[in-house]
Amino acid sequence: MVESAAAEAIAPLFAIGDRVRVRKQHPPGHVRTPHYCRGHVGVVLRLCGAFPNPEELAYKRNGLPAQPLYRVRFASRELWTDYIGGANDVVEIEIYQHWLEPAA
Amino acid sequence: MNKAEDSEGSAGYYRRMQSAVEELLVLRGILTPEGIEEQVAAMDSRTYKSGAKVVARAWVDAAYKARLLDDPRTAVAELGFSVGPMHLIVIENTPTVHNVVVCTLCSCYPRMLLGVPPHWYKSREYRSRVVREPRAVLAEFGCELPTGIDIRVHDSTADMRYMVLPLRPAGTAGLGEAALAELVTRDCLVGVGLAACPTSSG
Amino acid sequence: MNDPGHRHHDLGGRPAGRCEPDDHQYEAWEKRVDALVQLLNGRAKVITTDEMRRNIEELGPTAYDEYGYYERWMHGVTQTLLQRGLIEIDELGRKMAEIEARERHG
Numbered sequence: 001m002v003e004s005a006a007a008e009a010i011a012p013l014f015a016i017g018d019r020v021r022v023r024k025q026h027p028p029g030h031v032r033t034p035h036y037c038r039g040h041v042g043v044v045l046r047l048c049g050a051f052p053n054p055e056e057l058a059y060k061r062n063g064l065p066a067q068p069l070y071r072v073r074f075a076s077r078e079l080w081t082d083y084i085g086g087a088n089d090v091v092e093i094e095i096y097q098h099w100l101e102p103a104a
Numbered sequence: 105m106n107k108a109e110d111s112e113g114s115a116g117y118y119r120r121m122q123s124a125v126e127e128l129l130v131l132r133g134i135l136t137p138e139g140i141e142e143q144v145a146a147m148d149s150r151t152y153k154s155g156a157k158v159v160a161r162a163w164v165d166a167a168y169k170a171r172l173l174d175d176p177r178t179a180v181a182e183l184g185f186s187v188g189p190m191h192l193i194v195i196e197n198t199p200t201v202h203n204v205v206v207c208t209l210c211s212c213y214p215r216m217l218l219g220v221p222p223h224w225y226k227s228r229e230y231r232s233r234v235v236r237e238p239r240a241v242l243a244e245f246g247c248e249l250p251t252g253i254d255i256r257v258h259d260s261t262a263d264m265r266y267m268v269l270p271l272r273p274a275g276t277a278g279l280g281e282a283a284l285a286e287l288v289t290r291d292c293l294v295g296v297g298l299a300a301c302p303t304s305s306g
Numbered sequence: 307m308n309d310p311g312h313r314h315h316d317l318g319g320r321p322a323g324r325c326e327p328d329d330h331q332y333e334a335w336e337k338r339v340d341a342l343v344q345l346l347n348g349r350a351k352v353i354t355t356d357e358m359r360r361n362i363e364e365l366g367p368t369a370y371d372e373y374g375y376y377e378r379w380m381h382g383v384t385q386t387l388l389q390r391g392l393i394e395i396d397e398l399g400r401k402m403a404e405i406e407a408r409e410r411h412g
Binding site: 114115117118119120121122123124125126127128129132134135139140141143144147148206208209210211220222223224226227228229230231232233235236241244245246259291296 | 315316317318319320321322323324325326327328329330332335337338339340341342344345346350352359362371372373374375376377380381383384387392393397398401402404405406409
């Protein structure tokens with residue numbers, strides 16, 4: 001996957017440590033934000049760079065301007081009400097910026 | 105359905121499609137038979153043993169381990185492993201944290217270093233359950249984790265590919281790098297196992 | 307019942323059975339599918355992984371569940387090649403029939 005030039009990338013909105021909520025949207029088509037994290041709140045661990053949007057690449061479009069991609073950490077107990085495990089257990093997922101909004 | 109030519113089921117149909125597509129692409133000059141054979145050989149030559157060597161080096165050389173965690177592509181290249189454009193990330197197990205890797209959406213795996221993923225990694229059972237009940241899934245692989253350990257499940261949804269750096273087992277202080285590499289299984293590089301102890305290996 | 311908003315391939319968190327830690331050995335044709343996909347997606351960038359994945363995801367629940375991994379890949383890569391006009395349906399059909407005939411008589 002090619003990282004696009006700075007001029008073609010959307011500016012990052014979030015910083016490490018920010019709490020973010022994944023949008024609760026369920027479009028058809030090729031989406032790389034897993035269903036199980038939508039609507040949930042996590043913490044930004046890392047900005048992974050900016051990449052052409054795979055949702056658009058899947059339709060042979062160029063996916064530009066590139067979207068910032070974040071590694072977001074979710075508490076497993078927050079993702080699953082019936083989670084059996086430790087309070088510190090987490091799931092970490094890479095999520096594109098357009099799926100994220102600020103959370104309190 | 106179920107005519108004579110379908111005795112192989114869907115596999116026969118798609119096997120014929122593979123042959124047909126390959127022939128058509130060769131006719132168009134998009135591929136060559138040699139290119140395909142080279143690629144098959146290249147993937148056959150990539151196995152989890154390369155990851156085992158990287159882990160063994162990290163266990164014996166603290167400075168290498170630091171480089172590996174900071175810039176995995178450059179560090180594995182030091183040992184002669186080229187991962188091409190793959191974005192490799194190495195995640196370290198500690199006495200309090202255990203990492204496990206999955207791709208719930210398809211089968212993303214650090215192929216350029218470790219070769220093709222095992223069948224179970226791509227299965228419905230693993231992809232569905234390891235994010236939700238990692239301890240139970242690990243137990244099915246024979247891996248019982250102590251209760252005090254935190255579990256981090258990494259879902260590979262974008263271009264990053266993850267390899268676990270397992271904990272060095274107890275009782276290995278006297279072992280050289282080659283012997284240490286023998287203790288590293290593919291399962292522990294994905295996170296569904298722990299590196300073997302010397303008494304239980306071989 | 308299938309919730310259309312929860313795509314079938316999006317498996318994280320769904321109920322499922324025991325994991326079977328098997329070690330499946332791949333057949334020659336499966337390895338060639340793998341090689342084909344890597345070559346087309348690789349430096350050549352003849353197709354993109356994203357298009358291939360989308361085509362696999364659109365197989366529908368029954369096919370997705372019943373077909374093997376490399377069968378799904380072959381479906382995905384072929385659909386992508388057809389969509390891009392790199393192969394045509396009629397020539398593909400003729401070639402597949404030719405191969406089937408070869409196998410029967412060869």
